[in-house]
Amino acid sequence: MLSLAQRDPNEAHRASTPLELFVDLASVIAIAAAAAGLHHGVAEGHAAESVLTFLLAFGGIWWAWMNYTWFASAYDDGGLVFKTATFVFLAGALVMAAGIRAFFETHHPGLILAGYVIMRAAMITLWLAAAGQGSHSRTTCLRYAAGILVTQIFWIVLIAGFWQWSAPMLWLYAAGLAAELAVPIWAERASPTPWHRHHIIERYGLLTIIVLGEMLLAISSAIHGAQDPGHLNGALLRTAASGMLITFSMWWVYFCREDHLQSRAPARTFVWGYGHFLVFASAAATGAGFGVLTDVLTGHAHSGPEAGHRLIAASVGLYFAALWFIRDRFHHAGAPASILLLAGLGCFAAPLTPWPTEAVAVIAVAAASLRAWRIDTRSGKP
Structure with a gap:
């Protein structure tokens, strides 16, 4: 059974690891792509549309990074499971970055969705591993895994099945975003994760x-x-x-x-x-x-x-x-x-x-x- 060891939230001299910095490097590629899309869109005279597209793209980058960061603070044991899942997460970040330019041009986030789902699948694996043997936050970890899974199903159905650049779809996107934001609030109510x-x-x-x-x-x-x-x-x-x-x-x-x-x-x-x-x-x-x-x-x-x-x-x-x-x-x-x-x-x-x-x-x-x-x-x- 996959499992991860819980970190001490009061550990002395805790600092970012090379693997976390590697994740940041992948994130900056996606951030640069989103900023470039905003830059060129506004320069071409499409300010309102470009700002909205930028916020949608940047939101996915930020949310995936944030979830990984707080998880790593609590459960990064430096083991094989954590490192392997992080590499999968990194692969998803690169796919997402590749899709951002197309999103600004076509307003279809298909490739962004593919990268995001890969990243979130890695997070589901990590949360299930953290819920393994001896975890004091098992219920919390299982809530995170379940919440992420449900929201990914929503995104796949919405974007792969029905997406078009229209006001109703943007409202559905907002509903999905609200669900994503609610997952940590719901999960942490069971018991707080031991972040540092x-x-x-x-x-x-x-x-x-x-x-x-x-x-x-x-x-x-x-x-x-x-x-x-x-x-x-x-x-x-x-x-x-x-x-x-x-x-x-x-x-x-x-x-x-x-x-x-x-x-x-x-x-x-x-x-x-x-x-x-x-x-x-x-x-x-x-x-x-x-x-x-x-x-x-x-x-x-x-x-x-x-x-x-x-x-x-x-x-x-x-x-x-x-x-x-x-x-x-x-x-x-x-x-x-x-x-x-x-x-x-x-x-x-x-x-x-x-x-x-x-x-x-x-x-x-x-x-x-x-x-x-x-x-x-x-x-x-x-």
Whole structure:
């Protein structure tokens, strides 16, 4: 019988493993494909449709990654069963990544579904193994396996049998998503899985670095595009400089002195864990926005610069507001608790200014600096 050993949730010096980093590498391929689809769709003048497609594709990537991450935190024993199932999971991630480009072009997620089902089948195997001999969370593990199985049947029937790009189908997709989100809530009510708090915080931080890397890639492309034969493109240089300031500020406000997740209470944990979808997606979308601006300023887009400005402003604003929602409002009181929320609102209004992306950069730097100064000053830290 397949079985996995439970990890100690209080284990000292728990860190991400090379295998987990390998999973992150496969995830970044899929994330890059989704961000590229958003970038090119908005540049071609299909902003609303591309944003929706991006959210659908990114949601599948994020959900599969998140489920694996929390499972590994509790049951990664480094054994043959875990490693083999993880390799199957990785294969599914690559199939999903291959299907994302086609999804943006045809709006049919058939190949994405194939990859997702492979990944989820690996998770069913892992949960059944975790429910094996000596497990203190057997009922929880069996609930996870059953819930994942039922939702996969739903997706296969919906997408393989009836899918078309229409409002009724999108509502059915939303119903399936709600069912997926409900599985962990239902399963954890039996007994909580023994996830490791510091390990989970590190895992989420690593994926944040990955999605911020999409911004660095876009900024590098802007710098390359500014090297026009005979003269420098000043608008692209301003875009690249603004991008650097925004990216550095987004990193700064995420990797702060405070612990991200100070409580293991289910309500707090689910808000933090699920709410990170907004953090990850908005960071990746910000990079896509800079890609759009680069295309516009180099004459390779059918949309105007306002499309890139709006995408950047909305994405950075959502990033700041999401961090306020999942972290700052729990940790602080008074003015420090509201800094990121106010910064997010300011970013949403930035497209109304003459220099939208530069305005977002100023807001981002001000928010990161003010937040660090107010919080560190109150805590007595240098």
